[in-house]
Amino acid sequence: MLYALCLGLFMPLIGFVTLLSTARYVGRRQAGFIGCTTIFISLICFVSLLISYVYTGASPQTYTLFDWIHFNSINANFALHLDPLALLMTLIITGVGLLIHVYSVGYMDHDDDFARFFACMNFFIFSMLLLVLAAELLLLFVGWEGVGLASYLLIGFWYQKPEAAEAATKAFVINRIGDLGLLLGLLLTFYLFHTTDIVIVSNSVETGFTIGAPVITLLTMLYFVGATGKSAQIPLQTWLPDAMAGPTPVSALIHAATMVTAGVYLVVRMHAVFTMAPMTLQVIGIIGAITSLYASLSALGQTDLKRVLAYSTVSQLGLMFLACGAGAFYAAMFHLTTHAFIKAVLFLSAGNVVHMMHGTTEMSKMGGLSAIFTKTHWLFLIAALSLSGIPPLAAFFSKDLILENEYLVGYEFLYYIALAASILTGIYLTRAYCLTFTGPQHLDSDQHDVKEAPSIMITPVLILTFFSIFGGFIGFSIGRTPWLEDFIAEVDVTYIEKELTTDFIWSYEGILAIVGAIGGVLATALVYSKFRDQLGKPIEFLKKSFYFDEIYNWLFIIPLKSISSWMAQKIEPEIFDGSINILAQGTQGVARALQLVQSGQVRAYVAWMALGAVLLIVYLVY
Amino acid sequence: MDVSLFVFVSLAMFGIGIIGVLINRNALIFFLSIELLLNAGNLLFVAFAREWENQTGLIWVFFVLIIAAAEAAVGIAIFINQFRTKQVVDVDQYDVLRG
Numbered sequence: 001m002l003y004a005l006c007l008g009l010f011m012p013l014i015g016f017v018t019l020l021s022t023a024r025y026v027g028r029r030q031a032g033f034i035g036c037t038t039i040f041i042s043l044i045c046f047v048s049l050l051i052s053y054v055y056t057g058a059s060p061q062t063y064t065l066f067d068w069i070h071f072n073s074i075n076a077n078f079a080l081h082l083d084p085l086a087l088l089m090t091l092i093i094t095g096v097g098l099l100i101h102v103y104s105v106g107y108m109d110h111d112d113d114f115a116r117f118f119a120c121m122n123f124f125i126f127s128m129l130l131l132v133l134a135a136e137l138l139l140l141f142v143g144w145e146g147v148g149l150a151s152y153l154l155i156g157f158w159y160q161k162p163e164a165a166e167a168a169t170k171a172f173v174i175n176r177i178g179d180l181g182l183l184l185g186l187l188l189t190f191y192l193f194h195t196t197d198i199v200i201v202s203n204s205v206e207t208g209f210t211i212g213a214p215v216i217t218l219l220t221m222l223y224f225v226g227a228t229g230k231s232a233q234i235p236l237q238t239w240l241p242d243a244m245a246g247p248t249p250v251s252a253l254i255h256a257a258t259m260v261t262a263g264v265y266l267v268v269r270m271h272a273v274f275t276m277a278p279m280t281l282q283v284i285g286i287i288g289a290i291t292s293l294y295a296s297l298s299a300l301g302q303t304d305l306k307r308v309l310a311y312s313t314v315s316q317l318g319l320m321f322l323a324c325g326a327g328a329f330y331a332a333m334f335h336l337t338t339h340a341f342i343k344a345v346l347f348l349s350a351g352n353v354v355h356m357m358h359g360t361t362e363m364s365k366m367g368g369l370s371a372i373f374t375k376t377h378w379l380f381l382i383a384a385l386s387l388s389g390i391p392p393l394a395a396f397f398s399k400d401l402i403l404e405n406e407y408l409v410g411y412e413f414l415y416y417i418a419l420a421a422s423i424l425t426g427i428y429l430t431r432a433y434c435l436t437f438t439g440p441q442h443l444d445s446d447q448h449d450v451k452e453a454p455s456i457m458i459t460p461v462l463i464l465t466f467f468s469i470f471g472g473f474i475g476f477s478i479g480r481t482p483w484l485e486d487f488i489a490e491v492d493v494t495y496i497e498k499e500l501t502t503d504f505i506w507s508y509e510g511i512l513a514i515v516g517a518i519g520g521v522l523a524t525a526l527v528y529s530k531f532r533d534q535l536g537k538p539i540e541f542l543k544k545s546f547y548f549d550e551i552y553n554w555l556f557i558i559p560l561k562s563i564s565s566w567m568a569q570k571i572e573p574e575i576f577d578g579s580i581n582i583l584a585q586g587t588q589g590v591a592r593a594l595q596l597v598q599s600g601q602v603r604a605y606v607a608w609m610a611l612g613a614v615l616l617i618v619y620l621v622y
Numbered sequence: 623m624d625v626s627l628f629v630f631v632s633l634a635m636f637g638i639g640i641i642g643v644l645i646n647r648n649a650l651i652f653f654l655s656i657e658l659l660l661n662a663g664n665l666l667f668v669a670f671a672r673e674w675e676n677q678t679g680l681i682w683v684f685f686v687l688i689i690a691a692a693e694a695a696v697g698i699a700i701f702i703n704q705f706r707t708k709q710v711v712d713v714d715q716y717d718v719l720r721g
Contacts, residue, residue: 598719598720599717599720600716600717600718600719600720601713601714601717601720602652602713602716603643603644603647603652603713603714606640606643606644607644610640610644
């Protein structure tokens with residue numbers, strides 16, 4: 001198992017190194033081949049691990065590869081931890097990642113720098129795998145930072161475009177704020193437990209601390225700050241919509257398989273610690289609820305197809321955190337899984353449209369595209385319906401589970417917020433579908449050659465769509481424990497839900513969710529088919545997503561910029577440069593005075609010596 | 623004989639040497655004056671060695687003589703080189719080491 005694990009983890013790294021070192025020599029086909037093959041091998045490794053794990057009834061195990069840091073009382077090993085939770089994540093990462101890689105071969109076919117693209121994608125997958133497999137938080141942090149770096153490189157892949165470069169910087173900087181939180185959390189973990197081994201920390205936190213101990217609350221809050229950065233929750237959510245400046249497969253990878261799920265994963269991974277801090281859980285739940293409602297409303301106001309999907313991701317991540325806040329970690333993982341497939345389909349099918357329209361993402365220039373994209377629009381529609389929570393598509397089950405748990409835990413208010421966000425999901429996705437694929441066409445004159453995407457860009461999406469339809473059944477079955485729950489039960493994330501439910505129940509609230517979702521979708525479809533012309537522009541407040549960027553601009557960026565320009569123009573030249581100049585001038589003056597002594601006249605030297613000797617004698621005598 | 627006489631002679635030699643060094647610009651006289659300085663020291667060594675019947679002073683005289691010889695060899699060589707390039711024996715003209 002160790003060999004398969006190492007091969008699966010390091011194969012993308014090998015692909016990354018190979019592609020990077022041979023970037024100038026390999027052609028497009030070879031680069032695509034290397035990029036996809038490494039991920040494919042990695043996927044096979046993890047699938048075989050899954051099979052052997054399930055059939056041999058193995059238990060979670062930590063594999064220490066080597067001694068990493070050995071310093072005083074601090075020990076950190078380069079250790080990998082294999083348990084159902086990590087295995088589930090690796091399968092999502094490599095499975096969805098592989099399909100996105102294959103898709104990218106078609107999507108990036110007009111681009112130079114093919115090898116660089118695949119190198120970065122492979123590095124992205126490697127970092128994420130390292131993140132989920134790490135047995136120690138310190139190693140997890142390495143993967144965490146690697147993911148941040150890879151996202152920076154990929155969002156800014158088209159670095160010639162200023163907005164792409166800016167978006168990459170923004171993503172990096174905002175992630176850095178979250179990373180600081182996680183780093184402080186790491187230091188606090190070292191201080192409290194003398195190790196960052198996740199298993200040891202999880203075990204000793206229950207015996208060493210009382211529930212609600214302030215220090216544990218602080219620790220979990222610091223972790224959560226890290227999670228908000230990576231998973232784009234309020235107040236660090238602004239980078240994700242801007243990250244759309246990158247190539248669409250990158251967006252798909254960030255939103256579906258890697259990066260944004262890291263925050264949710266961290267919370268679920270450290271659930272033993274989080275359950276010790278009820279206050280943090282409440283904060284997580286509230287932040288998740290606010291974020292999901294905020295993002296759903298913002299998505300309604302967007303005119304850019306990819307930005308709608310970006311806000312949709314933020315909203316769904318909010319729902320996952322909401323579930324975490326209620327202690328329903330299993331529901332969060334379930335939704336993470338189904339969301340990964342669906343969001344990949346949404347982004348890739350949107351990518352088909354964007355690619356074939358030569359990079360247009362504005363929905364005002366689309367419309368009526370279902371006549372052209374005869375296959376793509378079905379895929380998009382199915383994924384949209386699935387994410388909206390229409391039974392029996394995948395996200396219905398996961399979303400319903402979150403809502404049920406929320407209600408049963410007793411957070412009624414949060415339940416209604418989640419319900420609103422969930423219904424809004426259906427509305428904004430249907431709106432995006434209608435604006436893009438139905439109604440009159442608004443093609444530019446140079447876009448008459450627009451046609452359906454090639455099969456290399458359809459087939460991966462088709463596979464993902466299959467999972468978006470039937471993926472819900474891994475977490476749903478009548479009369480017995482669902483497969484996913486059974487599988488993941490070993491890591492104990494379900495133990496709170498045991499008191500709740502993981503079954504589907506016919507309650508008033510459940511029916512409300514279903515009716516709401518269907519009603520929302522149908523109403524929106526009706527509005528856009530009948531009254532399309534009477535709809536004005538989207539509300540500016542929603543389009544600007546509550547003016548968050550502007551507020552941050554006023555609060556942080558403008559003050560910081562004015563301080564730094566003041567520093568650059570006043571402090572730096574006058575105080576720092578000035579003091580150094582004065583020092584230099586003083587030294588020069590002294591040197592010039594001393595220069596006079598060095599006359600080169602031998603007799604003068606003798607005279608000085610004699611004078612010195614006389615003075616010395618006078619001094620000694622008296 | 624009283625040792626103070628030797629001290630006075632030595633001081634006189636030393637003074638003459640210093641003055642010779644300070645006011646003479648001719649390189650050879652300059653050099654002779656330096657030898658005078660050294661020998662003023664030697665004279666003191668010898669005088670006090672006899673006065674206190676201690677042989678160490680005599681040994682020191684040999685050291686000084688050896689150093690003086692070595693120094694004379696090196697110094698003369700430098701002066702000859704300077705003379706070749708400048709065609710003068712004036713020490714004030716030998717100022718290439720001015721800072």
